[in-house]
Amino acid sequence: MANLLLDDGSIQRDLSEIVAELEPMGIKLKHYDPGTSLLFPELLEQDVITESEKRYIVGLHSSVFEFLQQDNGYLWCDLLNVHPGSPQLETWIATYNRYHTHTAPEAVYLLAGEMIYGFVQPDGRQVQLLIQGQDYLHIPAGIEHWCSPAVSLHFKVVRYFTTVEGWMPNYTGTEQEFKLQS
Ligand SMILES: CSCCC(=O)/C(O)=C/O
Ligand SMILES: [Fe+2]
Numbered sequence: 001m002a003n004l005l006l007d008d009g010s011i012q013r014d015l016s017e018i019v020a021e022l023e024p025m026g027i028k029l030k031h032y033d034p035g036t037s038l039l040f041p042e043l044l045e046q047d048v049i050t051e052s053e054k055r056y057i058v059g060l061h062s063s064v065f066e067f068l069q070q071d072n073g074y075l076w077c078d079l080l081n082v083h084p085g086s087p088q089l090e091t092w093i094a095t096y097n098r099y100h101t102h103t104a105p106e107a108v109y110l111l112a113g114e115m116i117y118g119f120v121q122p123d124g125r126q127v128q129l130l131i132q133g134q135d136y137l138h139i140p141a142g143i144e145h146w147c148s149p150a151v152s153l154h155f156k157v158v159r160y161f162t163t164v165e166g167w168m169p170n171y172t173g174t175e176q177e178f179k180l181q182s
């Protein structure tokens with residue numbers, strides 16, 4: 001389940017409170033646990049999974065989550081697997097942990113592991129959202145965000161795309177500011 005860290009050091013753990021905090025930015029967060037992870041538990045534990053294993057997981061998952069694809073007009077989806085031995089991991093982190101926008105929505109369903117997203121609220125305050133297994137996140141086009149693996153450096157995520165080319169980061173230059181109270 002997700003946690004939201006606010007810039008005053010407080011943490012929201014209640015899903016409905018987090019949803020309300022994200023709502024002014026048009027960001028949707030849901031927790032769906034249809035039991036699909038039980039279909040491939042050993043694959044979710046593995047650091048390395050093959051392309052055919054990825055296709056198997058995405059295929060099983062897509063049939064259960066067909067409504068997500070239809071409701072949101074997703075054209076295609078893939079499975080991104082990040083682990084401590086992932087090639088170019090530092091480059092990947094450097095690419096996405098800077099504030100950026102996309103011209104298309106960014107939607108993800110986290111199968112395993114943890115990811116952190118940063119957002120700028122309408123009043124300028126920055127928040128950090130931790131998502132965990134079975135969390136679904138939808139960020140509208142044009143919303144500033146950054147993302148990163150959590151320190152475990154493990155996540156497996158289904159990414160939903162509404163355009164053929166996927167998400168291109170447009171960097172905004174906004175600095176990450178996260179001052180917690182002393
Ligand atoms: C969510 S995994 C891929 C990273 C990415 O494309 C992106 O835009 C993160 O914000
Ligand atoms: Fe992004």
Ligand code: NI
Pocket residue numbers: 047083084154
């Ligand atoms: Ni590992």
